[in-house]
Amino acid sequence: xxxxxxxxxxxxxxxxxxxxxxxxxxxxxxxxxxxxxxxxxxxxxxxxxxxxxxxxxxxxxxxxxxxxxxxxxxxxxxxxxxxxxxxxxxxxxxxxxxxxxxxxxxxxxxxxxxxxxxxxxxxxxxxxxxxxxxxxxxxxxxxxxxxxxxxxxxxxxxxxxxxxxxxxxxxxxxxxxxxxxxxxxxxxxxxxxxxxxxxxxxxxxxxxxxxxxxxxxxxxxxxxxxxxxxxxxxxxxxxxxxxxxxxxxxxxxxxxxxxxxxxxxxxxxxxxxxxxxxxxxxxxxxxxxxxxxxxxxxxxxxxxxxxxxxxxxxxxxxxxxxxxxxxxxxxxxxxxxxxxxxxxxxxxxxxxxxxxxxxxxxxxxxxxxxxxxxxxxxxxxxxxxxxxxxxxxxxxxxxxxxxxxxxxxxxxxxxxxxxxxxxxxxxxxxxxxxxxxxxxxxxxxxxxxxxxxxxxxxxxxxxxxxxxxxxxxxxxxxxxxxxxxxxxxxxxxxxxxx
Amino acid sequence: xxxxxxxxxxxxxxxxxxxxxxxxxxxxxxxxxxxxxxxxxxxxxxxxxxxxxxxxxxxxxxxxxxxxxxxxxxxxxxxxxxxxxxxxxxxxxxxxxxxxxxxxxxxxxxxxxxxxxxxxxxxxxxxxxxxxxxxxxxxxxxxxxxxxxxxxxxxxxxxxxxxxxxxxxxxxxxxxxxxxxxxxxxxxxxxxxxxxxxxxxxxxxxxxxxxxxxxxxxxxxxxxxxxxxxxxxxxxxxxxxxxxxxxxxxxxxxxxxxxxxxxxxxxxxxxxxxxxxxxxxxxxxxxxxxxxxxxxxxxxxxxxxxxxxxxxxxxxxxxxxxxxxxxxxxxxxxxxxxxxxxxxxxxxxxxxxxxxxxxxxxxxxxxxxxxxxxxxxxxxxxxxxxxxxxxxxxxxxxxxxxxxxxxxxxxxxxxxxxxxxxxxxxxxxxxxxxxxxxxxxxxxxxxxxxxxxxxxxxxxxxxxxxxxxxxxxxxxxxxxxxxxxxxxxxxxxxxxxx
Numbered sequence: 001x002x003x004x005x006x007x008x009x010x011x012x013x014x015x016x017x018x019x020x021x022x023x024x025x026x027x028x029x030x031x032x033x034x035x036x037x038x039x040x041x042x043x044x045x046x047x048x049x050x051x052x053x054x055x056x057x058x059x060x061x062x063x064x065x066x067x068x069x070x071x072x073x074x075x076x077x078x079x080x081x082x083x084x085x086x087x088x089x090x091x092x093x094x095x096x097x098x099x100x101x102x103x104x105x106x107x108x109x110x111x112x113x114x115x116x117x118x119x120x121x122x123x124x125x126x127x128x129x130x131x132x133x134x135x136x137x138x139x140x141x142x143x144x145x146x147x148x149x150x151x152x153x154x155x156x157x158x159x160x161x162x163x164x165x166x167x168x169x170x171x172x173x174x175x176x177x178x179x180x181x182x183x184x185x186x187x188x189x190x191x192x193x194x195x196x197x198x199x200x201x202x203x204x205x206x207x208x209x210x211x212x213x214x215x216x217x218x219x220x221x222x223x224x225x226x227x228x229x230x231x232x233x234x235x236x237x238x239x240x241x242x243x244x245x246x247x248x249x250x251x252x253x254x255x256x257x258x259x260x261x262x263x264x265x266x267x268x269x270x271x272x273x274x275x276x277x278x279x280x281x282x283x284x285x286x287x288x289x290x291x292x293x294x295x296x297x298x299x300x301x302x303x304x305x306x307x308x309x310x311x312x313x314x315x316x317x318x319x320x321x322x323x324x325x326x327x328x329x330x331x332x333x334x335x336x337x338x339x340x341x342x343x344x345x346x347x348x349x350x351x352x353x354x355x356x357x358x359x360x361x362x363x364x365x366x367x368x369x370x371x372x373x374x375x376x377x378x379x380x381x382x383x384x385x386x387x388x389x390x391x392x393x394x395x396x397x398x399x400x401x402x403x404x405x406x407x408x409x410x411x412x413x414x415x416x417x418x419x420x421x422x423x424x425x426x427x428x429x430x431x432x433x434x435x436x437x438x439x440x441x442x443x444x445x446x447x448x449x450x451x452x453x454x455x456x457x458x459x460x461x462x463x464x465x466x467x468x469x470x471x472x473x474x475x476x477x478x479x480x481x482x483x484x485x486x487x488x489x490x491x492x493x494x495x496x497x498x
Numbered sequence: 499x500x501x502x503x504x505x506x507x508x509x510x511x512x513x514x515x516x517x518x519x520x521x522x523x524x525x526x527x528x529x530x531x532x533x534x535x536x537x538x539x540x541x542x543x544x545x546x547x548x549x550x551x552x553x554x555x556x557x558x559x560x561x562x563x564x565x566x567x568x569x570x571x572x573x574x575x576x577x578x579x580x581x582x583x584x585x586x587x588x589x590x591x592x593x594x595x596x597x598x599x600x601x602x603x604x605x606x607x608x609x610x611x612x613x614x615x616x617x618x619x620x621x622x623x624x625x626x627x628x629x630x631x632x633x634x635x636x637x638x639x640x641x642x643x644x645x646x647x648x649x650x651x652x653x654x655x656x657x658x659x660x661x662x663x664x665x666x667x668x669x670x671x672x673x674x675x676x677x678x679x680x681x682x683x684x685x686x687x688x689x690x691x692x693x694x695x696x697x698x699x700x701x702x703x704x705x706x707x708x709x710x711x712x713x714x715x716x717x718x719x720x721x722x723x724x725x726x727x728x729x730x731x732x733x734x735x736x737x738x739x740x741x742x743x744x745x746x747x748x749x750x751x752x753x754x755x756x757x758x759x760x761x762x763x764x765x766x767x768x769x770x771x772x773x774x775x776x777x778x779x780x781x782x783x784x785x786x787x788x789x790x791x792x793x794x795x796x797x798x799x800x801x802x803x804x805x806x807x808x809x810x811x812x813x814x815x816x817x818x819x820x821x822x823x824x825x826x827x828x829x830x831x832x833x834x835x836x837x838x839x840x841x842x843x844x845x846x847x848x849x850x851x852x853x854x855x856x857x858x859x860x861x862x863x864x865x866x867x868x869x870x871x872x873x874x875x876x877x878x879x880x881x882x883x884x885x886x887x888x889x890x891x892x893x894x895x896x897x898x899x900x901x902x903x904x905x906x907x908x909x910x911x912x913x914x915x916x917x918x919x920x921x922x923x924x925x926x927x928x929x930x931x932x933x934x935x936x937x938x939x940x941x942x943x944x945x946x947x948x949x950x951x952x953x954x955x956x957x958x959x960x961x962x963x964x965x966x967x968x969x970x971x972x973x974x975x976x977x978x979x980x981x982x983x984x985x986x987x988x989x990x991x992x993x994x995x996x
Contacts, residue, residue: 040915099996110959112938121928123938125959128918130951233731237893237945240952395735406974413977417538420626425969430619439995440610440621442969447735453628453966454738460995461608461623461967468951469959471923471940476904479911497937497958498597 005171005199010077010310013345017074017172022200028207034193035132035161036212042194043129043159046482047107047490051098054157057184058091058098061148064180072142072173077310077346078276083143090143093150093437097157097463104492106157106463107483111496114474121474124484127467129159130240131214134207136228137167137174138219139312140279146170147177147197150437150457151217151242156195158466160214163207166199169313174199208232208241215466218243219281219457222370222448229451242465243451244444246370247398249432250286250391250423252415254384256405257429258293265403266298269376272431274306274339274350278374279316282399282432285370288357288387291380296336296354299378306339308349311373317346320373324351327375330366332359336378350374357381361390368394384411391418396446396453399425399432422446424453503669503697508575508808511843515572515670520698526705532691533630533659534710540692541627541657544980545605545988549596552655555682556589556596559646562678570640570671575808575844576774581641588641591648591935595655595961602990604655604961605981609994612972619972622982625965627657628738629712632705634726635665635672636717637810638777644668645675645695648935648956649715649740654693656964658712661705664697667811672697706730706739713964716741717779717955720868720946727949740963741949742942744868745896747930748784748889748921750913752882754903755927756791763901764796767874770929772804772837772848776872777814780897780930783868786855786885789878794834794852797876804837806847809871815844818871822849825873828864830857834876848872855879859888866892882909889916894944894951897923897930920944922951 004019023031042050061068069083076083100106107126114122133155137146144150147164155162166174178197185194198207207213208231216232216239218225225243232241253265272284289295311317327333332355339350352375360367360379367377381387391400400423404412412428419426424445425435435443441459444450450457455465472480482489502517521529540548559566567581574581598604605624612620631653635644642648645662653660664672676695683692696705705711706729714730714737716723723741730739751763770782787793809815825831830853837848850873858865858877865875879885889898898921902910910926917924922943923933933941939957942948948955953963970978980987 096996103995105993108959110938112934112936118934120934120936121925123934123936125938125940125957131919229736230731233728233736238727238731238949239945240950404974409974409977412974416977420968421629424967425971426973427619427971428973430972436610436616436618436621438610438618438621439993440608440623440969442623442967444967446966447737451736452738454962456967459623459969461606464952468944469922469940469942469954470918471938471957473923473925474928475924475926476902476907476910479907479914495603495937497601498594 005168007075007170007172009074010312010346011344013314017071020171020175020199023198023203025206028198028203031163031196031198032132032210032212034191035163035196038161038191038193039131041191042161047101047104050157050159051101053184053188054094054098054153056188057148057181058094060180060184061087061091068173068176071176072170075170075173076142076312082276086141086143089437090148093144094148094153096437096460097153100460100463101157104483104490107492109483109492109494111484111494112498123471123473124475124480125469125471126481126483128470130466130468132161132163132212133215133217133466134213135162135164136204136218136220137164139167139169139316140276142170142173143177145219147174148181150462154462155217155466158463160466161194163196163198165204165207166197168201171199204228205231209235213239215240216242217457217465222246225451241451242455242457244281244457245448245450247281247445247449248285248368248370248394249282249397249399250288250394251284251401252288252387253295253403254405254408254411255290255293256408257403258290258295260405262295262298266295266302268431269299270302270306272433273303273376274374275433277309277311277348279312279372280433282435284432285376287376287378289378289380291356291382296378300337303337303339303350303352306350308339308342308347310344310346311348314346316372317348320348320371323371324375327353330363339374348373352376352378354378354380357386357390364390364393384414387415388418391422394422396449397423398443398445398449399423399427401427401430401432403429424449503666505573505668505670507572508810508844509842511812518669518673518697521696521701523704526696526701529661529694529696530630530708530710532689533661533694536659536689536691537629539689540659545599545602548655548657549599551682551686552592552596552651554686555646555679556592558678558682559585560589566671566674569674570668573668573671574640574810580774584639584641587935588646591642592646592651594935594958595651598958598961599655602981602988605990607981607990607992609982609992610996621969621971622978623967623969624979624981626968628964628966630659630661630710631713631715631964632711633660633662634702634716634718635662637665637667637814638774640668640671643717645672646679648960652960653715653964655961658964659692661694661696663702663705664695666699669697702726703729707733711737713737714739715955715963720744723949739949740953740955742779742955743946743948745779745943745947746783746866746868746892747780747895747897748786748892749782749899750786750885751793751901752903752906752909753788753791754906755901756788756793758903760793760796763793764800766929767797768800768804770931771801771874772872773931775807775809775846777810777870778931780933782930783874785874785876787876787878789854789880794876798835801835801837801848801850804848806837806840806845808842808844809846812844814870815846818846818869821869822873825851828861837872846871850874850876852876852878855884855888862888862891882912885913886916889920892920894947895921896941896943896947897921897925899925899928899930901927922947
């Protein structure tokens with residue numbers, strides 16, 4: 001068992017920052033107990049008080065942004081502009097959940113009045129926090145899907161203490177963000193157990209197995225996510241596991257769009273494919289083009305003008321190179337373009353291949369696998385309807401995108417009959433990368449995109465994962481939570497119905 | 499492998515009605531394919547059209563009620579008054595979901611407008627049906643939790659074709675109800691695959707494993723439910739399994755209530771314990787009384803005046819007798835009362851035992867197990883606060899009930915700090931049996947009460963289990979579903995927000 005976690009600079013492959021001790025089983029036990037003890041305190045705060053704490057954490061992260069970005073850039077090589085933007089996304093997300101709490105519709109309050117004619121009692125239902133939850137940080141978003149990311153923000157908003165498992169790729173960033181959160185909790189006079197950070201691989205399964213952990217949020221690989229999902233489902237008392245796993249993110253370009261917007265689509269694809277060195281769960285791994293179009297040439301040019309760069313970890317580099325070698329060796333795949341190679345131990349190079357739809361369909365089991373990094377397949381089709389069985393067979397994905405001209409609505413509608421069942425977000429004339437944090441966002445999808453297609457990890461409704469309903473029947477008026485009291489003292493949205 | 503399913507009259511233990519062939523693997527495959535093919539048709543209907551079909555099924559079941567009750571009474575011995583009421587509950591439930599569909603808030607529509615300043619697109623989210631679903635009928639509600647019960651009604655409302663696995667205890671009732679549903683679907687010109695009935699044990703796991711089945715609803719035993727849950731979670735593509743399993747339903751009587759309402763509480767308890775020969779998932783299996791009260795004597799009298807009766811199946815009788823023998827042999831349990839024995843092969847007798855809280859706590863692992871039937875434990879406590887760790891250790895349960903006098907609000911609040919985390923429904927001065935079908939109802943709870951504490955199997959929000967979100971980004975106005983179109987043509991509730 002490793003006893004320390006060391007960050008590395010992806011630009012050099014050399015250690016950066018201090019080595020962090022892995023969390024011992026005893027320390028993990030203490031952290032979970034502290035979370036359990038903190039649960040009544042944190043969940044017992046009025047929602048508006050929790051909102052104030054989320055806002056304070058956001059302000060503190062913004063104030064520390066320059067230092068945080070320095071630490072994160074050293075560990076991730078994602079670059080200051082992107083990381084600065086990601087801190088802003090993260091704090092914007094915390095503030096969005098603060099707004100959700102002040103608005104109050106996250107509790108899903110429903111009131112059914114008593115009915116003397118049937119003998120039915122007075123029933124009032126709302127959602128309450130589930131208890132301490134475990135959150136697994138993602139490699140590719142050291143801020144927005146990590147320690148203070150969407151899972152943490154939504155779970156804290158719900159009233160759940162959070163135990164974050166840091167990602168091995170950015171231990172110093174994780175520790176720095178955790179210190180900011182813990183500092184604000186302490187300033188607010190709250191118990192430290194409301195938020196804890198654990199480090200080291202073994203802490204992950206230990207959290208998922210722990211009887212006091214009541215739900216899990218995860219963003220990562222299909223293999224890792226599946227293993228933890230199986231642990232959660234295999235417990236004596238199974239708990240919900242909200243995992244975002246692999247996604248291939250098909251993009252279809254319809255014939256008129258390919259003709260009318262060739263340069264725009266080619267440039268947009270190359271940018272979406274290579275942004276963040278392709279390390280996005282919404283990376284467009286599959287592009288479907290009409291076979292008799294000039295778009296493939298334009299795309300080859302555009303991707304040829306991109307450059308590679310370092311990926312986050314040596315493991316991601318190895319996986320990428322391994323997958324590229326497999327694709328190079330796959331019969332029928334023709335290399336279409338490469339970006340410029342980049343210097344450095346952990347650098348990878350953008351790559352795309354081309355093949356006709358029939359060949360893709362034949363090897364679909366192999367080719368539908370996500371390749372994490374700036375690699376993509378360009379699949380050429382003859383008839384739009386030929387795409388339907390292939391899109392269906394791809395399985396679940398976070399996004400499905402269509403580029404269309406105004407005259408191609410019938411084709412869009414046809415493709416949507418499949419995509420709306422297989423993808424969580426349908427994008428028209430846009431690219432899947434870039435997931436807006438907003439009330440209507442859904443960032444999810446059927447397996448293997450996520451372990452729970454019902455839920456999202458981005459957007460206001462992400463808070464829903466950490467809540468469970470309780471119905472109060474004929475409960476004394478003065479003992480009802482304020483959310484359910486007569487006269488609606490909090491002024492939250494409530495349904496009253498049959 | 500058994501090739502037929504035979505109903506039995508619980509009053510005599512003799513066969514009643516015809517033997518039904520078990521569904522062969524080939525026939526099951528056909529039924530699932532028909533469901534898959536029917537999915538686009540059924541889910542493509544406007545919600546208000548699906549509502550009309552649910553209403554038509556309700557009307558047809560009401561029209562057939564007398565015959566259905568005859569068949570069910572022969573197979574279940576639950577008696578005509580109860581069964582007649584249960585048909586009404588079932589048709590009321592179908593009509594409630596029709597109202598839900600017409601109201602339209604089940605789709606959870608949320609609109610976030612585009613924001614040019616941040617480059618965010620126009621995002622519109624709604625819930626769409628998940629696909630064909632499997633539903634497992636319960637033994638104890640041959641109508642309301644069976645073929646046309648809440649799972650079927652809510653899944654059909656959602657737009658999902660339904661494959662019902664009939665309960666072995668009432669094959670003829672199941673077939674008769676299925677014929678009514680299929681008849682109405684046919685009359686409405688809908689494909690037969692919208693609804694299918696399968697019979698026989700082996701059809702259950704086959705449905706849960708089938709790739710085209712996208713979710714499962716189940717009401718039954720902890721053991722059976724766990725086995726099917728494990729199958730669903732162990733699939734290559736895990737699917738949600740919404741199971742309602744075992745529940746002990748603790749009831750606490752506070753000291754002043756025990757003193758002030760002795761006779762009322764004693765009578766209420768005896769009635770709740772023995773109603774339907776105790777075959778309710780909300781049966782009050784555990785009653786906590788103050789140790790220095792006369793209530794135990796009153797309860798002994800009240801239960802002594804009850805009578806036994808036949809249970810639904812020979813297996814339930816065997817389990818009940820086995821559990822009663824175990825409890826009789828448990829040191830520290832003192833028999834407190836028995837009801838009158840009833841005649842008949844499958845008859846069981848109401849039984850209660852008494853023990854002090856400390857003894858109960860010592861044997862909690864054994865004694866917290868649900869006993870399906872009219873048996874209960876009466877546990878005497880000294881201090882209300884002594885109950886907290888015991889209620890906590892009981893684990894998840896569908897309900898938690900408290901009898902209190904107006905001066906005992908502090909004690910109610912104290913108990914609720916635990917019960918609101920362990921129980922899905924908190925009942926004040928009432929009994930857990932009798933679950934109103936209404937908008938605010940929550941019939942669920944943490945494991946082992948259910949496999950998914952987030953969801954309910956009774957009430958308007960039960961439809962939520964069969965839906966998954968999709969976000970449309972910059973989608974052409976004329977291609978949006980009407981639920982999301984500008985101007986809100988369906989007039990449904992929608993959120994518009996950040």
